[in-house]
Amino acid sequence: MPELPEVETTINGIKPYLIGHKIIDVKIRKSHLRFPIPQSINQKLIGHTVSTITRRAKYILFGIHHGVLIIHLGMSGSLKILLSPKTPELHDHVDVLFENQICLRFRDPRRFGAILWSDDERALKEHPLLKHLGIEPLSKTLTAKYLYQRAMNRQVAVKSFIMDSKIVVGVGNIYAAESLFAAGISPFKPASALSIPEWQSLVREIKSILKAAIKAGGTTLKDFIAPSGTPGYFSINLNVYGKEGQPCPQCKTKLKSRRINQRSTVYCEKCQK
DNA sequence: AGTATCTCCTGCGTGC
DNA sequence: TGCACGCAGGAGATAC
Numbered sequence: 001m002p003e004l005p006e007v008e009t010t011i012n013g014i015k016p017y018l019i020g021h022k023i024i025d026v027k028i029r030k031s032h033l034r035f036p037i038p039q040s041i042n043q044k045l046i047g048h049t050v051s052t053i054t055r056r057a058k059y060i061l062f063g064i065h066h067g068v069l070i071i072h073l074g075m076s077g078s079l080k081i082l083l084s085p086k087t088p089e090l091h092d093h094v095d096v097l098f099e100n101q102i103c104l105r106f107r108d109p110r111r112f113g114a115i116l117w118s119d120d121e122r123a124l125k126e127h128p129l130l131k132h133l134g135i136e137p138l139s140k141t142l143t144a145k146y147l148y149q150r151a152m153n154r155q156v157a158v159k160s161f162i163m164d165s166k167i168v169v170g171v172g173n174i175y176a177a178e179s180l181f182a183a184g185i186s187p188f189k190p191a192s193a194l195s196i197p198e199w200q201s202l203v204r205e206i207k208s209i210l211k212a213a214i215k216a217g218g219t220t221l222k223d224f225i226a227p228s229g230t231p232g233y234f235s236i237n238l239n240v241y242g243k244e245g246q247p248c249p250q251c252k253t254k255l256k257s258r259r260i261n262q263r264s265t266v267y268c269e270k271c272q273k
Numbered sequence: 274a275g276t277a278t279c280t281c282c283t284g285c286g287t288g289c
Numbered sequence: 290t291g292c293a294c295g296c297a298g299g300a301g302a303t304a305c
Contacts, residue, residue: 002299034281034301058299075298076283091283110282112299129301156276165300173298261277263298 002073004137004170005210007058009217010079015053017081017102022049023064025097029088034074034114037094044117045069045096056124057133057169067119070129074112080105134167137206142168144199151191151199158194159187160261162206171206173263174241175213179205181240186272187265188258212236240266 002010023045031037038044044067052063060079062069071079082103088095094106094115106115118127125131135141150167151158159180162171171179180187182205185198194202216236239249244257248268257266 034299072299074282074300108282109284110298112282154275160276163299262279264296 002058002075002077003172003174003213004058005213005217007055007060007073007170008214010073011053011055011060012217014079014081014104017100018050018053018062018098018104020049020051021098021100021102022047023096024099025095027095027097028093029095030093030111033093033108033111034072035116037115038117041069041115041117056130057136057165059130061124063121067117068121068124070114070116070118070127071106072114072129074108074110074114076110077106077108077113080107132166133169134165135169137168137170137210142203142207144196144203147199147203148194148196151194154191156191157187157260158185158189158191158202159263159265161191162202163263170210173265174238175206175209177241177266178239179209181267181272182209184272186269187260187267189273209236240268242266 024047026042026045028037028041045064048064048066050062050064052061054061054063058072060071060073062071071077073079082105084101085103088105089107091109092105092107093111096104096106098104106113114129116129118124135146147162147167151161154161156164159176162168162179163173163176177187179202183198183201185194185202213236240255243255244264244266246255247253248255248271251268251270253268253270255266255268257264259265
């Protein structure tokens with residue numbers, strides 16, 4: 001389930017193999033993803049060179065001179081570099097072949113991912129999937145003051161609020177739970193009820209946990225050219241996510257789990273107020 | 274406008 | 290061993 005650190009790690013992992021190289025073929029075995037892969041994608045890509053690979057929220061953006069290839073990994077997607085041809089397995093839906101013999105393989109068992117094309121790099125901000133996105137969590141624009149102001153009159157649980165991509169992008173279920181625990185804030189607290197110091201603490205934790213996960217992901221870069229491996233959060237120590245019923249790492253109280261907006265939410269009722 | 278619910282999909286764990 | 294079932298989740302779409 002790629003979260004922002006996994007996306008960041010993916011970009012760092014594939015970049016060295018692809019930048020400056022020309023695409024010579026695209027093989028689509030299954031185009032039915034979250035959205036259909038556009039029919040025109042072959043003609044848009046073949047014969048052109050990847051000049052940049054960047055990220056906006058969890059969207060991976062391949063700058064291809066006359067447009068942008070947009071890839072979202074959904075929750076089970078991955079991108080892998082193959083240094084030599086290898087028979088595709090079930091769920092290996094797309095291969096992008098490069099002149100240097102390298103293959104970029106898109107795999108996505110649950111097919112919540114997406115592969116799209118935008119004709120104009122300058123218009124990317126206006127792309128329907130990107131134009132309503134909130135601020136980047138690791139940028140200086142994410143501040144306690146920003147969240148405090150946006151949270152005025154918002155009664156939703158703070159966990160839902162920080163997972164709202166119109167407010168701030170890249171905070172998925174795992175990191176939302178972890179950062180709220182680290183900040184000692186109840187996930188159920190209405191967003192508008194948080195004080196400035198509470199937002200300060202939460203912002204600090206979101207940034208530091210995301211950064212730690214990205215740093216940990218850096219140690220798993222080899223996975224991008226290995227047959228298996230999922231980089232990212234497996235490498236960092238999770239305190240509450242997936243640990244329902246286990247003792248709180250701080251006070252040893254049994255961790256509880258409740259659903260907030262269809263998402264399982266693990267928390268410590270003693271440490272998080 | 275804000276909020277909650279539905280939806281896509283497959284793999285895995287559980288209980289019978 | 291096999292089946293039915295529930296759950297997991299990113300985020301757009303839809304319905305209040």
